[in-house]
Amino acid sequence: MSTxxxxxxxxxxxLPFAAGAAPPTDTLLQVRGLVKHFVVRKGLFGSATAHVRAxxxxxxxxGAGRTxxxxxESGCGKSTxxxxxxxxxxxxxxxxxxxxxxxxxxxxxxxxxxxxxLQMVFQDPYGSLNPRMTAGAMLAEPLLLHESxxxxxxEARVAELLGLVxxxxxxxxxxxxxxxxxxxxxxxxxxxxxxxxxxxxxxxPVSALDVSIQAQILNLLADLQQRLxxxxxxxxxxxxxxxxxxxxxGVMYLGKLVETGPAAEVFRRPxxxxxxxxxxxxxxxxxxRRGLDAVVGGDVPSPLAPPSGCAxxxxxxxxxxxxxxxxxxxxxxxxxxxxxxxxxxxxxxxIAAPLQAAAVQDAPSTSAHATVLARLQAAFVRPQQxxxxxxxx
Ligand SMILES: Nc1ncnc2c1ncn2[C@@H]1O[C@H](COP(=O)(O)OP(=O)(O)OP(=O)(O)O)[C@@H](O)[C@H]1O
Ligand code: SF4
Ligand SMILES: [Mg+2]
Numbered sequence: 279m280s281t282x283x284x285x286x287x288x289x290x291x292x293l294p295f296a297a298g299a300a301p302p303t304d305t306l307l308q309v310r311g312l313v314k315h316f317v318v319r320k321g322l323f324g325s326a327t328a329h330v331r332a333x334x335x336x337x338x339x340x341g342a343g344r345t346x347x348x349x350x351e352s353g354c355g356k357s358t359x360x361x362x363x364x365x366x367x368x369x370x371x372x373x374x375x376x377x378x379x380x381x382x383x384x385x386x387x388x389x390x391x392x393x394x395x396l397q398m399v400f401q402d403p404y405g406s407l408n409p410r411m412t413a414g415a416m417l418a419e420p421l422l423l424h425e426s427x428x429x430x431x432x433e434a435r436v437a438e439l440l441g442l443v444x445x446x447x448x449x450x451x452x453x454x455x456x457x458x459x460x461x462x463x464x465x466x467x468x469x470x471x472x473x474x475x476x477x478x479x480x481x482x483p484v485s486a487l488d489v490s491i492q493a494q495i496l497n498l499l500a501d502l503q504q505r506l507x508x509x510x511x512x513x514x515x516x517x518x519x520x521x522x523x524x525x526x527x528g529v530m531y532l533g534k535l536v537e538t539g540p541a542a543e544v545f546r547r548p549x550x551x552x553x554x555x556x557x558x559x560x561x562x563x564x565x566x567r568r569g570l571d572a573v574v575g576g577d578v579p580s581p582l583a584p585p586s587g588c589a590x591x592x593x594x595x596x597x598x599x600x601x602x603x604x605x606x607x608x609x610x611x612x613x614x615x616x617x618x619x620x621x622x623x624x625x626x627x628x629i630a631a632p633l634q635a636a637a638v639q640d641a642p643s644t645s646a647h648a649t650v651l652a653r654l655q656a657a658f659v660r661p662q663q664x665x666x667x668x669x670x671x
Contacts, residue, residue: 305339306509307363307396307477312336312372314355314362318582330581332358334533336372337608340477340526343503345510347520347541349556350530351578356513359530360481363511364398365389376477394424394473401482403462407454413440413465414450420472439468442505443498460491464498471502479511484519496523517556521545529553532581532589535608539615549626550617551594588620596625 314333319325332355340346348356362369365381374381376395384392400406408416417436421427427435437447443464454462463483470478480499484492496519502508514520520527524541529552537550548554579585579592587604591597598621606618611626619625 305341306377307340307511308373308375308378309339309359309363310337310373310375312359312362312374313370314358314367315370328582331533331584332581333362333369336528336530336533336535338526338528338535338538340509340511342476342507342509344525345503345512345523346526346528347512347514347524348528348530349514349517349520352515353578353581354530355533355581356515356530357481360398360479360511360513363479364396365393390423394420395476397470397473397475397478399463399466399470399478399480399483401485403459403466403486404454406466407462407469409454411453412450413445413452413454413457413468416465416469417450417472420469424473435472439472442471442502443468458491459487460495463487463495467495467498467502471506475508477509477511479513481513482515483512485514485516492519499523529556532579532584534589534618536590536619537615537617538608539611539613539617543613543615547613547626549611549615549622550619551596551625552590553617554625555593588618596621 312333313335316330316332317327318330320328334355336355336359338346348359350356358367361367362372363374363381369382372382376392379392381389381392381396411419414436417439418432421432421435425435436450440447440449445461445464445468449457449461449465454465457465467478467483483499484495487495499510500523503510510523512520512523520541527537527539527541527544528535529537529544529550531552537544537548537553544553545557548557579589585592586602588594588597588601588606591601594601600620604620606620608616608618611617611622
């Protein structure tokens with residue numbers, strides 16, 4: 279992350295890396311061919327079953343100090359990826375390796391130990407914190423589970439964790455409802471850090487927060503990443519946020535990654551028609567960028583019956599007969615980018631021209647474009663589940 283460390287984060291000694299392990303320098307988390315289909319009942323009295331292909335063969339890697347952002351419209355499978363990574367639900371197929379160890383093969387004590395290395399921060403901190411426990415008790419809980427500390431050592435660790443996330447030491451005695459929304463998210467982050475993780479999966483960690491508070495939490499995450507060498511899997515519907523935090527990006531559509539690569543390259547030169555559409559729909563200060571004709575209309579098809587061939591063909595302005603019949607696999611497209619599209623070279627050229635033109639001349643949006651943009655953007659914006667308790671982060 280390039281975001282500078284937040285000034286508001288209290289200076290505190292950095293936590294040592296996961297017990298006994300030297301900070302790794304390369305890939306920490308490797309995900310290969312991850313599949314999760316949900317069986318749902320339909321028809322009269324639930325007589326028939328169907329499969330929601332929530333995650334359908336997802337592969338990616340995340341290294342220490344890097345942030346892999348997963349983006350895509352609502353329902354494309356982002357949170358399901360998070361839940362199977364954490365083994366909150368079991369995958370149907372695929373490999374999840376943390377530091378080379380196969381997470382899916384672990385059971386019992388080995389799984390518990392490994393779980394401490396992979397933690398999660400949710401969108402709604404209020405929902406993920408126990409309302410009947412004080413902050414101090416909540417932070418002490420994972421310490422009791424994962425570490426053998428004396429009471430005094432535990433108390434010192436709790437104070438250290440609070441300092442790391444910029445909360446005062448006297449916050450220990452407070453209950454979740456006594457914190458503002460931003461402070462609660464800090465507490466949730468401290469709780470995740472208590473287990474000394476190497477990887478944190480953040481599922482929409484700032485979506486429920488005011489924009490100004492979002493920036494502070496993003497700065498905190500960046501600061502912690504720098505200090506502790508953390509790897510993040512960062513799930514977000516908000517490409518403006520992703521642009522700030524991601525080192526690498528995976529664009530998801532109906533359970534599959536359709537484009538992955540270094541974030542700077544994907545943002546600079548989106549190659550897949552869906553990525554182009556998403557980026558064209560991001561609100562940017564320059565109105566000329568919003569007039570690009572790469573955006574798509576229509577709703578996301580049902581994951582119960584994804585379209586044949588390339589699942590994006592029902593909305594893609596470049597689709598032809600091959601796209602309807604044959605499914606493209608991810609293939610290398612230069613500069614570390616991989617994408618699944620039969621016609622990416624033609625499509626990439628198509629976007630390059632208007633992007634260049636936008637830099638030098640006005641290209642005001644038509645009302646049709648504006649409507650499509652509004653619809654697409656709306657698909658990314660979910661109702662806020664929680665308003666921050668106060669403007670004080
Ligand atoms: N337990 C479940 N049973 C059946 N279907 C499910 C279940 N959980 C998720 N789904 C379906 O799987 C698909 C992917 O859901 P998921 O929550 O992963 O999407 P998402 O990308 O996180 O969406 P959002 O941006 O709205 O959070 C959706 O069609 C969803 O309805
Ligand atoms: S394979 Fe065809 S339908 Fe799919 S994104 Fe590429 S051009 Fe569009
Ligand atoms: Mg989700």
